[in-house]
Amino acid sequence: MTTPTASVERRVPEAVHRRRWAILGVLMLSLLIVVLDNSILNVAIKTISTPAPTGLGATQSELEWAINAYTLVFAGLLFTAGLLGDRLGRKKTLLAGLAVFGAGSALAAESGSPAQLIAFRALMGLGAAFVMPATLAVLMNVFERDEQPKAIGIWAGGVGLAIAIGPITGGVLLAHFWWGSVFLINVPIVVLALGLMIWLVPDSRDPRPGRVDIVGVVLSVVGLVLLVYGIIKGGQLADFGDAKVLATIAAGLAVLALFVVYEKRSDHPSIDVTYFRNKVFSAAIAAIALVFFALMGVTFFSVFYTQSVRGYSALQTGLLMLPLAAAQMIFAPRARLLVDRFGNRATTTAGMIVIAAMLAAFATLKADTPIWILEVVFFLMGTGMAHIMTPTSVVIMQALPREKAGSASALSNTFRQVGGALGIAVLGSVLSTTYRTSIEDKLSLLPAGIRHTAGESIEATLGVAAKLGPNGKALVTPANDAFLHAMHVTALWGSGVAVIGAIVVALFLPGKAPVGQSGKEEEQLVAADH
Template sequence: MTTSAPPLDRRVPEAVHRRRWAILGVLMLSLLIVVLDNSILNVAIKTISTPAPTGLGATQGELEWAINAYTLVFAGLLFTAGLLGDRLGRKKVLLAGLAVFGAGSALAAESGSPVQLIAFRAVMGLGAAFVMPATLAVLMNVFERDEQPKAIGIWAGGVGLAIAIGPITGGVLLDHFWWGSVFLINVPIVVLAIGLMIWLVPDSRDPAPGRLDPVGVVLSVIGLVLLVYGIIKGGQLADFTDPQVLATTGAGLVVLVGFVLFEKRSDHPSIDVTYFQNKVFSAAISAIALVFFALMGVTFFSVFYTQSVRGYSPLQTGLLMLPLAVAQLIFAPRARLVVDRFGNRATCTAGLVVIAATLAAFATLEADTPIWILEVVFFLMGTGMAHIMTPTSVVIMQALPREKAGSASALSNTFRQVGGALGIAVLGSVLSTAYRNGIDDKLALVPAPLRHTAGESIEATLGVAAKLGPQGKALVTPAHDAFLHAMHVTALCGAGVAVIGAVIVALFLPGRPAAPQQSGDEAELVTADLGQD
């Protein structure tokens, strides 16, 4: 591949510069397993919720915790993981994270109960917390500034590739093997990634790293767990005014406020809150969080729509989600060209408007809606996401010095994961509450001891209906109707969140560069510089 003449102020060693694209490939492989795991799990949710020996008989609340145990540990430790990478060396931290992730995957595959699965998913989250920020931090240190937007675009396209591979791989595995194979598949990928990492990737660190912040880490993890637990519990009880729900949620908010105040006064914070005084930086971070809030919640219920209501297999469900990933794969690396022409503000606002429209489209889907409509919705959703993730990632990563790449990456990924966790918790609880309200009066045929369980989710209702035999068939249509109504309500809530994100980026992200565009690279630099004002 030909490159332009090296800039006079090049900071990347020539030996590293020559193999930068190979290094990017290794980083994307490491990223692949982290994203692949969640997208595989989305397809396996229904299987895991079925009774043993096919699955684990997990309830909807347990399924949400199986997802969020990973996400919460991941999000809670990203701050510290980024700082450790800056201090100890990003390559070392990346290798350690991959090893822990691989071990957690092997243990999760052999889980004998939902509780064990939740615990081992938390171990996987621990490893992933050290993988994700290190990949972007290394990327920022092997590419010169003029090539960083292109590299980040390709990196973001890798996310789309992982999303494409995940559901299809999960579907193939579930068609031929037991549910644990969706976790075991991570192990050979981890082994390959570690080998290539040792061979190709250079180490880098911050020459003036900050001290660790154990108090901040503990406060952030406790606050997030309490907040999300309260939200999930409210959905299970279909009552967000329950004293236990209010107490847990309130305690989580208080702890998180305490975390922010502690970080503000600390001389060695996990997160430097002064970063958020920059409105552009804050808007970019908020956009990422809100996008993942909406999308993770929608992904959670779309699997039940395709499998429980429409009757598709896990493999077919994976193939149905392919347009979402293909759109990201196509547009993420090219989003920088749209930014060059229209600016960050117009690009990201349009992307969020598209996402809001596609989420609202889910409110029109019925049991007999032509499936090609769902495919178009997924493709447009992926297109919108691609035009948000790449520009905002560039703004965030270039807003801080190269030496702080680990911290910038950790912040970006933390808000992404926290947004996703809250999306699953909040929208999952909305789905659960709306479903229970719609099915409760139809459960008169169900024995009294089973009624509460039968109302938790569509899978729980259908499972109880199957046990009741011919008498239970009368529950199938009401279950489908109640789920569709709940999905419509949840989708509109997600669309509202995306609209809020569109307003934020329209107000605070930089617009089209004022200077004449002489080249694509110059436009990227102008856009990034605006993000540092």
């Protein structure tokens, strides 16, 4: 009985096979809004930080949580969402996830406070967690094995497209509408995707689904939230030695350690920790986490550099970031050619070194640096990203048996999201702490009540300066200088993280396979490292 069932699961019905490219288009539309939302939000950060009625007057810590609430819930629930998709049907969970994401978007658009925005962003993350793994699972079900690499390549290209159009779309919306429009734009796209999905996408499920790992999910979410909250609080207080900060971080690490122990002993773990015995798999996962750690942190502070220091509008900022996404769209599909010629290790290490060099280049930017230099930096960063993500994704998929491909993909995405969230938290905290230290002596003449608030971020300082009228103009130049110094320090931290990533992949990723040895290489990758 088991064998026929399994063979039916693998066989693609002829009717579905004919519609596979249309189905891929619907899946990409679903992926688009999940990725688009984060890139749109990056452009809206400055507007949301502006006091009401223009924005919500969010502090830098609240802005970080508006982003992290989404990414942490998303990352924490990815595996549970995948297990429920296997149990209940991937189409059902995909439809439910889109509906929740759309509802969260509508509520976020009407947020009346930063706390509400954070809560509704978490709701959006909940919906997105059910969308992402289900799209790849459906894709694998409707395409034959020989077309799957091509389909996955196009699917992944949707991320580059979303990164490219997100900031521009956000800039256009902010130029003509209120800040909430960057979330409300998701609603009509969700409605369209739901209609097309009901019509085109077939349902599928695992004939032998595992049990849902509720305890594991709770432990992972609690641990990550405590860890990131402690890091953000340390930046907010400008004191990582504070007892509460240290206690929160320690509690987060303890819960995550408990999570690993529980998953190791569980007979239905959400994450099979034995995967990490394979050094190649672990190195590739680490590379993805580290590069997104650096990238998300840079994206966070570059928005303030272009808008607050350079005076560009939200739309102009979106256009300035276009080279980053364009480079990924150009080089990601072609990165495999370099891998074939030079191997995974050389290609990925070179990509990491390029990322590290471009982050270090941020430490040279000034208030009057020609803007074309920033564009070159963004383009080269995108080029480096393309030559990291494609090779590591291939390595991850080859490092585990083919029947574990779904788990490998979900684990990769989890670390990408967590790496990005921690990047914003850690590098955002470094930025905040350095800025406060640099601007503190310039705020000594301000009343004690507003001195602390004015030192939180460059936007807060400029906001106080605007309220003081002519007397506040003296704060503008020191605020810009303090931010540039903080940006330089933060960029060098990010560069250091990228260097660590380069060392990891140089040591553990496989090199170029000898001619005629590709089959043996794949066997070696699949074998667990003991």
